[in-house]
Amino acid sequence: MLSKFGRKIINQNQDNLLNSFLIGLEVERQRTDAQGQISSYPYPQNIGNQQDNPWITNDFMETMTEVVTPVATTIDDALSYLEKLSNVLRSGLHSHEYLWPLSMPPELPRDRRQVEIAHANAEKRHYFFTWLKSHELQEATPCGMHINLGLTPQLTNGLTIAEKNQLYIILAQGFLRYRFMLTYFFGASPLAERNYFLNNQGPQRLVRSIRQSAYGFGTKFTGNFADIEHYQERILAGICDGKLLAEHDFHSPVRLRKQGSIKDIVVKGTSYLELRMLDLNPWASVGINSDELKLICLMAAYFLVEKPAPYNLQQFTDMNEQVALESPYEHCQYQTEILTFLTELRKFAGTIQANQSIYDLLDRLAIMVCHPSLTINGQLARHVNNGSLISFAVCQAKKFQSRAALATNVYDGFASGYVPAADELAQYLSAK
Structure with a gap:
């Protein structure tokens, strides 16, 4: 059943607008050595200053790199930007240094004091x-x-700020509802390497995604996505109560983002939705492929025009937790729900006159539902050797590094310390 916004779009023959979104990508990867150990080499010197280059920097650890793309208007451009910026990063690495292709880190030192925290600015540190x-x-x-x-x-066009905010809330609710499905298809963190969990704190068998489970990223603060006002109030209350250090300490799998403070989001509007629910794809040199982005965009379009289902964040969270901790070899306990949703997406694809690649994608996903071994994690589990993925990860990292070495016309503007604006960088990356 169509929502009010959906009826407006379809009745005005504007459904083609649902095939396009503004897309920005951020990918985090660890720097490692040729043996798959955390790199001891210093931050690359010819990719710009890590404190003021917004396009290539690092995160929590000094060896945890982060690449951020300018905004793209197509999936192909977004992936192209990410590949070219990743090539810049790879070109700046030491000759015996690589980018770790897995979400879970390589072996950590048992003595945590040996981990070097990122040399970020004073506020970030x-x-x-x-x-x-x-x-x-x-x-x-x-x-x-x-x-x-x-x-x-x-x-x-023509919508009020409140109406735009509501569309972003609808998107957030939709992705939280079907997060479990994305974890099933694209989860890729079946195990943790040695010293990640101390004293057997983690799962004792392979799972679909440690990172997307309760064992994953730190701050366990639940948001409120009932509407934009409750979203804002919940985060501000968390900061006031000391449960959040700042608004960016809200590490939800979905976040509403805007320029400036969360205090202004109701009156000034949401700028974009941030989805943080995908593990790195170890078979993609940039950590993600077009199938994942095509599905994300199709789901977003569907959520915008279909009447929203009842919102129950705790139920959605519980469903994802159950799927994340399933064995990679098991059929998903929500197999029927996934197949039903894929059928709905296929019908919707016809409504917006999607191209054949979308139907082919939905066919592949339907097969994966019946054959867990074909999912990313099902394939990854076959490479586990003595409870580790180090050998596989090193092989993939070296292969991707070799490919990047063949790239031509790698952008070198960062080496001079120059930091281009988003439009300028996008124009350069598009031209190459």
Whole structure:
């Protein structure tokens, strides 16, 4: 059943607008050596200053790199930007240094004091060390893919700020509802390497995704996505109560983002939705492939036009937790729900006249539901050797590094310390 917004779009023959979103990608990856150990080499010197280059920097650990793309208007451009910026990063690595392709980190030192915290600016380092006072260090070390999804001006033309905010709330609810499905298809963290869990704290068998389970990233603060006002109030209350150090300490799998303070989001509007629920794809050199992005965009379009289902965040969280901790070899306990939703997406694809690649994708996903071994994690589990993925990860890392070495016309503007604006960088990356 169509929502009010959906009826408007379909009745005005504007459904083509649902095929396009503003897309930004952020990928975190660890720097490692040729043996798959955390790198001891210093931060690369010819990719810009880690404190003021917004496109290539690092996160919690000094060896945890982060690449951020400018906003793209197509999936192909978004992936191209990410690949070219990743090539810049790879070109700056030491000759015996690589990017770890897995979400879970390589072996951590048992003595956590040996982990070097990122040489970020004073404010960021203060946050890191304050955060460590109430969390275990390893909780901040998993890496992943963040997808920033924005509504195009053409799609929101004529809408009030309140109406735009409501569309972003609908998107957030939809992705939280079907997070379990994304974990089933794209979960890729079946185990943790040695010294991640101390004293057998973690799962004692392979699972679909440690990172997307309760064993994953640190701050366990639940948001409220009932509407934009409750979303804002919940985060501000968390900061006031000391449960959150700042608004960016809200590490939900879905976040509503805007420029400036969360205090302004109701009156000034949401800028984009941040999805933080994807593990790194170890078979993709940039950590994600077009199938994942195509599904995300199709789901977003569907959520916008279909009447929202009842919102129950605790139920959604419980469903994802159950799927995340399933064995990679098991059929998902929500197999029927996934197949039903894929059928709905297929019908919707016809409504918006999606191209054949979408139907092919939905066919592949339906097969994966019946054959867990074909999911990313099902394939990854076959490479586990003596309870470890180090050999596989090193092989993949070296292969991706070799490919990057063949890239031509790698952007070298960061080496001079110049930091281009988003439009300028996007133009350069598009031209190459």
